[in-house]
Amino acid sequence: MGKGKKVVDLEPETPYHTLSVDQVAQELATSTLEGLSSEEAAARLQKYGLNELQGDGGVKWYKVLWRQVANVLVCVLLIAAILAFATNDYPEGGVIMFIIVMNALIGFWQEFNAEQTMEALRNMSSPTAQVIRDESRITIPNNQAVPGDIMIFEDGDVVGADCRLFEVFNLETDEALLTGESLPVQKNLSVIESVDEALGDRLNMVFSSTTVVKGRAKGIVTSTGMQTQIGKIASSLMSVDSSEKTPLQKRLDKMAYMVFAAAIVLVIIVFGVHKFVYSKEAAIYAISVSIAIIPEGLVAVVTLTMAFGVSRMAEFKAIVRRLSSLESLGAVTNICSDKTGTLTQSKMVAVRMWLPLEGYFRVTGTGFIPEGEIYRQGEMVDGQLKEENEQRIVNGAGSNHFLRTLQAISLCNMAELRRTQHPETHGEWTAIGDPTEIALQVLAYKTGLSKPDLIGQGFELVSEFPFDSSVKRMSALYQSPPTKESPGEYFVFTKGATERVISCCNFWREGDKEHSLINEKGGKRAEFENMISEKMTALAERGLRVLTIAYRKYEAVAGVDLVHGLDRDEVESNLVFLGLVGIYDPPRAESRPAVLQCYEAGIRVHMLTGDHPATAAAIAKECAIIPDDVPTVNNPLVMTALQFDQMPDEEIDRMEELPRVVARCSPNTKVKMIAALHRRNLFAAMTGDGVNDSPSLKAANVGIAMGQSGSDVAKQASDIVLTDDNFATIVQAVAEGRRMFINIQKFIQHLMSANVAEIVVLIIGLAFKDRTGNAVFPMSPVEILFLNMITSSPPAMGLGLEPPSPSNMREPPRSAKQGLFSFEVVMDTFVYGLAMGILSFANFCIVVFGFNGGELSSGCNSAWSEQCEGVFLGRATSYASMTLLILSHAINCRSLRESGWKPSNLKTLNQNKMLWLSVVIGALLVFPVLYIPGFNTNVFKHSPLTYEWGLVLAAVVIFNAFAELYKWIKNKVMKPLGLEANSQAEMDRMRTYMTQNTQTDSAIDTKRE
Incomplete structure (x- = not known):
């Protein structure tokens, strides 16, 4: 369509099925040959909006926010905050509420961005549409289609918009979604007079969301989006249930409930130690234990890791x-x-032909530029074709057999070659269609027998049987140019897989002679099939895809509809074998x-x-x-x-x-x-x-x-x-899937190890009671919250973004039944958690009982006093030890078996800025928490450290030495993770x-x- 054409306002209820094709094109200001221009399409997209259904789609911010607060973890924190306020512990209650709000905001920000990313990716993977714009056939996202577009449909396509058909070849569509009719509907171009004709009877229209089950067609888009028939009556059918949980989410939910159950058990233990007598101290201790076992940052970490993984996979297509x-x-x-x-590469090129009597032909040229030569080489000599004996075939020349074969190749073909007239690509050749058919059409162009030329000479397509994977062949019925003596003969041209075409052949052509194979199964037919098999194998062994070409004269039967009334089996019988074509796809x-x-x-x-x-x-x-x-x-x-x-x-x-x-x-x-x-x-x-x-x-x-x-x-x-x-993209996707799964294991192990360590400290701490019989906190509730949310969550996020290890694609695939929690992961979680908990609690005991006389005064859980200084120092030492142990454990979690402190592994740490920055910042945050006056004693319930730092650093050294020894033992005792076999061993096997x-x-x- 020209740029000067004006967009005409559309009436939503215009009965396009009652209009002729020319009237529809005029109504929509478009051209069936040229389509819309890019500028016109953009203008119409602004006017009519995206071609998509409205409804519940899109990202709702309030739903994302609600998911952050409506879960088991947040409920436990809310209970802790309410109990803190009820016991007049306002600083602690305030910190808990601050953590809840910050966790919700951080999780909301991450998940909202992740949802927007997923929405964009869903749009990228949505159905596409083939349209003609700027005189060229292009593929666009279906939601970019506009009224007036010329849309092209082929077997298997989902129709992207309501369209008035203007070109149809054996088109049948499944409209059960709209009409409930289970059988496919055969389409035609006849104008329908009744305005109120039922949808199922509007045979010159196709409707959005229906499926092409057979044939091909072109149509003018009449309605898009909510103006389509499916948009008017069934928008709910297009919604996708995004609430269905993935197996990973189900596993994490199961883990959350197990953790919640464990928290309840621990609360019962705490109250049992206090003889089930309620007190403020016992309640707060119980809440501290329940907070310690729940990984509050897990949801946000999983969301970030998933969003990052999906985005990475989109980057490599x-x-x-x-x-x-x-x-x-x-x-x-x-x-x-x-x-x-x-x-x-799907860049197929026809490079060889074989015809009986005439032998092999060599075809030059590459791609779908119709430039090249054809040389007759004859038969092989000692298994070789000698180029010095070649004879060049001039365009339009050749034997009748050769020309008939090229006619069949050209006409039994849906591909189109065009030389664009667009200003930016003027003169460039473009191709539309299946790569195999494009290669054959290019071959036809090289001989001067292109489909447009033959159609121009008078060949007329009557009917077509498209390629079907069940029969592996395609046929087309043409009427030859009329002459003075006759109106033109009918010819069936067929191409396809050799064994599927040969089985339909009862004759074979050798030069100008046709030999019969009827009733010759044991003699001539077997000899013929052996000859074809030998020639086909010779071509196939060179990596060529071999197609067989055949034809027949067709005698029309009076009263039989040649467009819709033909039987495929009858049409594709009694064929005459013509030759073989070898196509190379490197x-x-x-x-x-x-x-x-x-x-x-x-x-x-x-x-x-x-x-x-x-x-x-x-x-x-x-x-x-x-x-x-x-x-x-x-x-x-x-x-x-x-x-x-x-x-x-x-x-x-x-x-x-x-x-x-x-x-x-x-x-x-x-x-x-x-x-x-x-x-x-x-x-x-x-x-x-x-x-x-x-x-x-x-x-x-x-x-x-x-x-x-x-x-x-x-x-x-x-x-x-x-x-x-691209196959290589599949391998990249598998590598990315492995990376994501392993990283999820890494950060879950890191988070749960920290929780186990905190539980060890708190449960053992139940044995130490003050003069009133209340347990003394080795760590305060605010310390635990700070460790879970501020100290351990950022490194866990960093572990989720870890690049793939060098051995990522040198390890066997994990068992599908294994899940996240393999035996080794569970074992590591408890071993590292016990080690960190014991070291942290040992420092608490050393400071309280070794350096401060074991003074456990009453009220040390709520306020500082001189009598409580020893407890406050022990608590600070335990907290500082736990902080640095958790941070160093993040480095340790980068690999199940390899040392995290090897120079080569430390070098790769530069690739993960999130991880090392979170470790550095987490270590620096210890100092303001310990040394800001008032903030340390009133909120965190601990005192500044001096010489106790020696104990903290000693705990870090001992833990990392233990981790290295533990990994060394695992490498000696457990089965290696890597594969013994490699690609060469697999090839040898x-x-x-x-x-x-x-x-x-x-x-x-x-x-x-």
């Missing part, structure tokens, strides 16, 4: 749709990947290193592809999925889908190893592979892009959809969407297995007999 997948990634043992576009440079990295991490890679077994094996060798020096014929690690699907589950389960390459793979094969992996208790990630891949994506532990080539249905069924369709299990055809036949 992995969009997380479900938070539960973050923790699942760390447990992945097997990755089942597609080939095209994931392991390879592997991505990063695929091989990524696969080898998987082997280092104990992850096995499977390639499930629709290609020929020889092609799949060749690419698998280049990508290191299988060794490159072993035979792949009759090998258990390289199978076809037919072989794998025919095996009963029991036989699959008896296999020593599942196949690494499955060729000619169907969606059902992927589901069967996932089921086989699950029966072995393995944790699988599965990639997919098509509509039929959604069952396998849902069945996998982690479903990964392709963001560029994937259908919207596949994206909605997935957990993660790759915006670059696979090479041995493949060589030993390779069987000859005769051996297989003998075994079957």
Whole structure:
């Protein structure tokens, strides 16, 4: 559309189904050929708003704030504050309330920002739309579509807006969401006269949120957002339940309830020691114990870590749709990947052809720029093609057989090549469509037989049977240009997987002769199929994807609707074989290193592809999925889908190893592979892009959809969407998942170790009572709160942001059933907690009983006096010791087994500013807490230290020496964390297995007999 065109105000109830295409285009001021300009689209977006449903979406600040105060941890603190005020201990009650408010504000700020980040990422991973703007086909976020856009739909797409169709090829949509009709609705372009026609009968319209189940089409966007039919009557259907808790959140909730139960038990113990006689001292001590065991900062730390992890994954082009997948990634043992576009570049180029009698052809040129030459090479000599014997084919020249083959390649094709007229990209070639079809269309352009040229000569598309993964072929029915003698003949052109096309062929062409294969199954047909198999294998062994081309003349039957009344099986029968085309899709440079990295991490890679077994094996060798020096014929690690699907589950389960390459793979094969992996208790990630891949994506532990080539249905069924369709991104996502899981273990261990240490001090302290029979606090409630919130929480946040360790991808995948609290993590929590608690309490005892005569005067829990100076000094020493022990333990928690104080580990500390800054600032905060007059004695209930610092530093040295000894013992006694095997060992193991299990055809036949 031109820039000068004016936006016309739209009437929400305009009956577009009653208008012709030209009237709709005029009403919406658009062009079906050129689409809108970028400037016009931006103006309309401002006018009509985003193409999205309103309702409960978005981030509500008050809901986020409520989550900060409506939890078990805050309730306990509130009880403590109320009891403090009730006993007239206003400084303590004030500090507790300050901690509650600060915790809520910090948690609110972190979670609100995290929610906004997640909202932005959800928008990034939302369905996309194909539209024509500035004369070019582009992909935009669906919420950017505006009335007047020209939208393009293909098999598997979710319709992004209400549209009036103007171009339709066998289009069928699932409108059950709107009409309740379970069967797909077949669309057409006929104008409907009735304004009040039911939605299900408006066959020239498609509606937002319905699904394309067959065919393709183009339409003019008539309504967006809340003005669509789905927006008017079913906005609730579009809401997503974001309140569902992830497995991680459930585990943390379970831990919180267990901790709360333990707090109640400890409170009972405190009152039991005081003979269940209520007193202010006993109540405050009980509250102190309950505060000590609850990690108040845990929620905020988890929120920050999750938000940071999701943002990091978005940076390297992995969009997380479900938070539960973050923790699942760390447990992945097997990755089942597609080939095209994931392991390879998806920059397909047709480089070889083979025609009976004429032999092989070589095609030059790269990409989808239609520039290159075609050379006839003839047949191979001693397995080689000699370029000195080549004959160049001039555009438009060649035998009738050659030209008919190129006609079929060109017309049985949905791809489009365009030379843009846009000022910024003038003259550049752009391509629209499937990469395979683009490669074939480029080949047709190079011969002067492009689809636009043939259409211009009079070829007319009558009907089309799009590519279907169940039959692995595509066919199109065309009428040839009319002549004076006849109105034009009908031709069926077919392309697809060789075995699926050959099975439909009853003839084959050799030059200008057509040979019959009817009733020749035992003789000529077998000879023919062997010849095709030999040529196809020769191409496939060079890593080429091989497609077979066929055609037939079609005799129209009177009374049969050639558009909608044809039977696919009948149309695709009695075909004439024309030739083979070899397409090369080079592997991505990063695929091989990524696969080898998987082997280092104990992850096995499977390639499930629709290609020929020889092609799949060749690419698998280049990508290191299988060794490159072993035979792949009759090998258990390289199978076809037919072989794998025919095996009963029991036989699959008896296999020593599942196949690494499955060729000619169907969606059902992927589901069967996932089921086989699950029966072995393995944790699988599965990639997919098509509509039929959604069952396998849902069945996998982690479903990964392709963001560029994937259908919207596949994206909605997935957990993660790759915006670059790159296998290396999957490996990065797994590494990030491992990093996040390990970091969560680190900070939970750090927080809970501190809680255990405080409980040790307080429970042992129950044994020391003053003259009135009340227990003397080794640490005051405010000290405990300060330790939990100010001292331990910031380092825990720093541990959540730790970069991955060098061994992150050299350790085996964790057990899926292991969860956060492995035996080693629980053991470390109690061992370190006991050590810190004992050292801290020992310093309290040394100061009180060794340096101050053991004076335990009454009232020392609430106010300072000269008689209480010893207790106040002991309390200060215990607090200072606990502070520095917790901070040094943060360094210790950076690794389960390695020393945190090794020079190499200390160097990497510079990568985590949050951690070392929190340790330094936490240590510096000890001094104002200890030395500000009044603040120290009245609020924290301790006195300034002098020579007692020697005890504090001694405790830190002893604890770190103990930690180093403990880790040394663990390394000697416990199983190593790292993998003994590496990528080379995995390749050697696979090479041995493949060589030993390779069987000859005769051996297989003998075994079957």
